[in-house]
Amino acid sequence: MALRPIDNALPTTTPERLKKQVKISVPIQKLTDSTVNDENKAPVPEATIDYVSSENLKSLLDPESKFQSLIEGLDSKDWTKVCESLNDARRFALYHSSLLVPILEKVMVVVVKSMKNPRSALCKTSIMASADIFKAFGDQLLDSNSDALDSLLLQLLLKASQDKKFVCEEADRTLQVMVDSVTPLPLLHKLKAYVSHNNMRIRAKAAISISNCVSKMGIEGMKEFGFASLVQMAAELLKDRLPEAREAARSIVISIYNAFMKDEDQKQEDAFTEDEDQKQDAWQSFCLSNLPPIDAQSMIKITTTSR
Secondary structure, three states, X not given: OOOOOHHHOOXXXXXXXXXXXXXXXXXXXXXXXXXXXXXXXOOOOOOOOOOOOHHHOOOOOOHHHHHHHHHHHHOOOOHHHHHHHHHHHHHHHHHOHHHHHHHHHHHHHHHHHHHOOOOHHHHHHHHHHHHHHHHHHHHHHHHOOOOHHHHHHHHHHHHHOOOOHHHHHHXXXXXXXXXXXXXXXXXXXXXXXXXXXXXXXXHXXXXXXXXXXXXXXXXXXXXXXXXXXXXXXXXXXXXXXXXXXXXXHHHHHHHHHHHHHHHHHHHHHHOOOXXXXXXXXXXXXXXXXXXXXXXXXXXXXXXXXHO
């Protein structure tokens, strides 16, 4: 009888050699009230944020002791704490601005970051904070070597272009505060870059701020920026797709025209002459020498109908 190879043989198992199965006990997580969806329980309300106007913000009783918690709050991962800290930063800006100066750039970075946050409450609070920063520091913001102001300006233009009405309106108000708080000439240089922005809504919002800025400028400020540069910028906006940008451009043209006429008045006064036709000829000649003919005619038409 042939023997079966040992390697291919199945092991013989006798009942006596069978081992008992090891029982593994798995702990069952105890269900608590927090894990059970109880339809009879009211949902936990989400955090609500109060929007406090600048006029209703109170000064801090002990700002020095609050300073460290301000820094910690701005770095918090909890968005509600960031909101609280931004409101505290507003109080510092309005009532204790000298204490905020050392960390002003950090505050502006947090403001810009918060504007990008999808939470509308945090976004609006940061926009309100930027308005108070403009009020408190104005031209000091231009002295920074960082790009904090440029980033802030871009975000404000973006938020002013949004569909969320209450965010858009707050950004519009803040852009106006910016124009009221910062010297027109350096601000105009920053806004000029957005005339050719790819986003037409941003162009329109920038055009409105430029119009408000130019209306504040005197003759000397316009001369320093350049009358030619101003009319060329206005001519570009007059061809924009959005009516808001075109309307702002018309306002810019009127402001330039009025300043140009005053300058011509001064020249005639110095020359002891007075000739209205000569001033109009000077304006037309100026437009034709600095713009393509079709753009120059648009400028002349606007100023002719406005007289």
